[in-house]
Amino acid sequence: MNEPIITVVLEGYNQSRALGDADDTLAALAMQDYPLDRVEVVMVGSGEQTAAWDAECAARYPFRRVTTVPCNGAHYYELKNAGASAAVGDIVAFTDSDVIPRRSWLRGIADNIGAGADVSLGPTLFGRAGAYDPDSLLMRMTSAVTWGWVYGKPRPDGLPAARGFMDHNVAMRAEVARDFRYRTEFGRIVASPLLFRSLKNAGKEIRISPDQQAVHAFWWRYWTIGLMFRYGHEVYRLRRLDGDYPDRWLVKTGILEPVLTLFWHVSLDVPKWFRLNRTLGRPAAMSVLALPAFLLVSFAARFSEMMGMYATLLSFERTRLWAEKV
Structure with a gap:
């Protein structure tokens, strides 16, 4: 056929x-x-x-x-x-x-x-010809933080369920x-x-x-300023637009929402790191050994996300217009 x-x-x-x-x-x-x-x-x-x-x-x-x-x-x-x-x-x-x-x-x-x-x-990986190898440890770390939200809990076949x-x-x-x-x-x-x-x-x-x-x-600037900063605005919007969006309780925390989101998302990044590596067939021991470095990468990304959320709180319309053009 x-x-x-x-x-x-x-x-x-x-x-x-x-x-x-x-x-x-x-x-x-x-x-x-x-x-x-x-x-x-x-x-x-x-x-x-x-x-x-x-x-x-x-x-x-x-x-x-x-x-x-x-x-x-x-x-x-x-x-x-x-x-x-x-x-x-x-x-x-x-x-x-x-x-x-x-x-x-x-x-x-x-x-x-x-x-x-x-x-x-x-799986989506980050990379750039002549500069960043998509299979390198660092690029997999940035990929897990950025795109890892699509990986849910393992299905019976061992692959993660899709969350997005x-x-x-x-x-x-x-x-x-x-x-x-x-x-x-x-x-x-x-x-x-x-x-x-x-x-x-x-x-x-x-x-x-x-x-x-x-x-x-x-690109480092694109990743931190373009993507993760914009994600802060998107998370803020989705919590208010999507009744089924997870962690909507954070809306009730007011001005603390961005800070609490930072620590909450860093904690959620850890299973994403393991799920991405499992999907790619990487050994679990490597994921464990690299975890401290991964947490630093996660914190840096989520700090930028937090700033994007604060920008939304302080100037919603201006941040919205910027985010729609990124």
């Missing part, structure tokens, strides 16, 4: 902010351990971006089809929704222009959904992608957890595939 056709939605939001290049993502997709004649790529961005992609990218790669969708003035989640609307594959996979899918990415998606998952997600997903490393059956879309009224923020909640409440099977690995571009 033929492999399912996978539509990869690749938007240029982060490329527009000089965080990556969609051509690098395309090159990684062309190296996948999956038949490229079963891969469609939908590239979504500004008119300027799509014109450049049409001229430079579309004819260079042996995919089943490469198509571009111009969306001038659209923000991150609007671009993803537009790409999903243009998809014709059996599976719709989402990634970003500052992400390098590893060779097994598409195979991991196809196998996971073929085994019964409605939604498939995988990252928008740059998630795939869905085509019918699911048609029926469930990112909410766009909040701009750049909070749509991913809200979509996960909708899928979960609808009874969709959401599973983690260890082979569905992707590497996200890393």
Whole structure:
């Protein structure tokens, strides 16, 4: 039987902010351990971006089809929704222009959904060519703090249950992608957890595939100021928007909420560290030995998150406008 056709939605939001290049993502997709004649790529961005992609990218790669969708003035989640609307594959996979899918990415998606998952997600690691090895201990630490919230308690098969997903490393059956879309009224923020909640409440099977690995571009300033500071704003918003969001009791602590969140999240980061390493097949002894260093990395990240939450408390509208553009 033929492999399912996978539509990869690749938007240029982060490329527009000089965080990556969609051509690098395309090159990684062309190296996948999956038949490229079963891969469609939908590239979504500004008119300027799509014109450049049409001229430079579309004819260079042996995919089943490469198509571009111009969306001038659209923000991150609007671009993803537009790409999903243009998809014709059996599976719709989402990634970003500052992400390098590893060779097994598409195979991991196809196998996971073929085994019964409605939604498939995988481990995201940090790295950057020539600077940071995604398999290094330090990059795994930053990855566990940043993306580790998607790993829940172990399932009977030993893999962690999914508690969320990252928008740059998630795939869905085509019918699911048609029926469930990112909410766009909040701009750049909070749509991913809200979509996960909708899928979960609808009874969709959401599973983690260890082979569905992707590497996200890393810069120290981007990590601390861009991501973790923004997370402080997002956590503040989600606790007030999502009735099922965990730890909502912290809302009642007033001005102490950011400080208590820091220590609470550091404590929650510890099991995330072990779950990520277990998912990647790393020895438990290594996770234990590296734990003191991991706690330092976690505290640094959560301190930035705390400051983002205080910025939201002190100047909500200004922080909201900033967060929606990061």
